Amino acid sequence: MRYGSEHKQQTRERVLKEAARAIRVSGPHQVGVAEVMAKAGLTHGGFYAHFKSREDLVAAAVDRMFQDSGAALALGDRERPPQEVLGGYIDFYLSPRHRDTRNGGCPLPYLAADAPRLPGPVRERFASGVARLRDMLLDQLTRLGVSAPDQEAGSMLAELVGALSLARAEPEPALSDAILATSKTALKRRYKLELAS
Numbered sequence: 001m002r003y004g005s006e007h008k009q010q011t012r013e014r015v016l017k018e019a020a021r022a023i024r025v026s027g028p029h030q031v032g033v034a035e036v037m038a039k040a041g042l043t044h045g046g047f048y049a050h051f052k053s054r055e056d057l058v059a060a061a062v063d064r065m066f067q068d069s070g071a072a073l074a075l076g077d078r079e080r081p082p083q084e085v086l087g088g089y090i091d092f093y094l095s096p097r098h099r100d101t102r103n104g105g106c107p108l109p110y111l112a113a114d115a116p117r118l119p120g121p122v123r124e125r126f127a128s129g130v131a132r133l134r135d136m137l138l139d140q141l142t143r144l145g146v147s148a149p150d151q152e153a154g155s156m157l158a159e160l161v162g163a164l165s166l167a168r169a170e171p172e173p174a175l176s177d178a179i180l181a182t183s184k185t186a187l188k189r190r191y192k193l194e195l196a197s
Helices: 005-026 033-039 044-049 054-068 071-075 082-093 096-100 120-144 149-169 173-190
Strands: none
Touching: 005 033, 005 044, 005 054, 033 044, 033 054, 054 120, 071 082, 071 120, 082 096, 082 120, 082 149, 082 173, 096 149, 096 173, 120 149, 149 173
């Protein structure tokens, strides 16, 4: 039976969804083609109809993780004032809900430690995702009128990712919550966003 291009695209999306889930659970180096295909309800033999290699799958899944993170929707809003957009994003990013999720959210805390060891094409997709996220922050900081917005976007992103990563690593719930709250307060104070969200 022949399937149309729409069916092929839907199948590819199912595989990417499972690959992204596997990366979040086990890391990019542990993604197994057979396991991902089985979880997508497919046989291993159909893999090469969608991807050239395991590396191609992981690269596409990393790209998909950035697309599915919700950052474009949250930070791409040019209708609301930048104070509201940035304040809301900081509130989401440094929330217990985001810290506790394993099925979504920003891929940076999942991938940053592995990035130096990723194969070239995967690392390029990771770097592109980081650049897109940084550029969205830059756009909102520019709208906000922040001095040196380019440098500030990188600093903000580093603090968001670092605080979330440390909060996830902290086994004591109260200390984990404090890491999130302290960074949230500091970022909002730095950019005068205390009353924004």
